[in-house]
Amino acid sequence: MTTALITGSTAGIGAAFARRLAAQGHNLVLVARDTKRLGEQATELHDRHGIEADVLAADLSTEEGIAAVEQRLGDRTHPVDLLVNNAGFGNKGRYLEVSMADELTMLKVHIEAVLRLTSAATESMRSRGRGGVINVASVAAFVPRGTYGASKAWVVQFTQGAARDLGGSGVRLMALCPGFVRTEFHQRAGMGTDNIPGWMWLDADKLVAAALADLARGKTVSIPDPRYKALMGVVKLTPRGLLGGMSSRTGRKYGPQ
Numbered sequence: 183m184t185t186a187l188i189t190g191s192t193a194g195i196g197a198a199f200a201r202r203l204a205a206q207g208h209n210l211v212l213v214a215r216d217t218k219r220l221g222e223q224a225t226e227l228h229d230r231h232g233i234e235a236d237v238l239a240a241d242l243s244t245e246e247g248i249a250a251v252e253q254r255l256g257d258r259t260h261p262v263d264l265l266v267n268n269a270g271f272g273n274k275g276r277y278l279e280v281s282m283a284d285e286l287t288m289l290k291v292h293i294e295a296v297l298r299l300t301s302a303a304t305e306s307m308r309s310r311g312r313g314g315v316i317n318v319a320s321v322a323a324f325v326p327r328g329t330y331g332a333s334k335a336w337v338v339q340f341t342q343g344a345a346r347d348l349g350g351s352g353v354r355l356m357a358l359c360p361g362f363v364r365t366e367f368h369q370r371a372g373m374g375t376d377n378i379p380g381w382m383w384l385d386a387d388k389l390v391a392a393a394l395a396d397l398a399r400g401k402t403v404s405i406p407d408p409r410y411k412a413l414m415g416v417v418k419l420t421p422r423g424l425l426g427g428m429s430s431r432t433g434r435k436y437g438p439q
Contacts, residue, residue: 187211187255187262189242189299190269192219195318195363198386199266202394204231211262213238213251213269242269242295243287251295255302261310265303267296268318272330285329292333300344304353311352314397317341319357321405334359338403345402358393359405360384 190196224235240247307313322331341357392406
């Protein structure tokens, strides 16, 4: 049986990955900050699917948390075959309305943790000639919209570059770029969602199924829904200056309330 390590596993997209991978028979290493929720999740997945689910309580906004997960990924006696870098969050407010401390914490989680954990995982995977990494980004990566979008753009660019450098090694890397997903994400950030049209919402379980299929196909970027594929096609054809103004207006309409 193979083992998958999922960060931010107790809610939203991370929890959907855990459910799907457990149902497919993968053992799991579940990573999040809340020890109680981790324990409950591990027990439920073990009892329902008969897999082994280890828990690792770690805060990826801290040096200690990142180092603890790095150490687990580097354990050659209990190798991880799939890493899902899912942990992340949003800050409510525009640029300069968010404190510098909160901005830097976001960059720690979205960039430093992703870089270090991907590196720890792929080094071990490359030596075995197999493995996969899914780095959860966002369609926000493709539009000029604040620090969140900028950090997710880094995730996409980094993942594509690393995938190219590791070509032929047996290790696959993919950036997953969802749109709005019904999770705890917006609630935790204090963002209102009542003004977001129903058609823009994605189901986390369907999203994960599409993402895993794209990874198996060897894609390096996955936009796992036809609606958002179409929207991103329009984005590619829109001049950057015009896109910036549209993004700002859309952010005010569908962003934090």
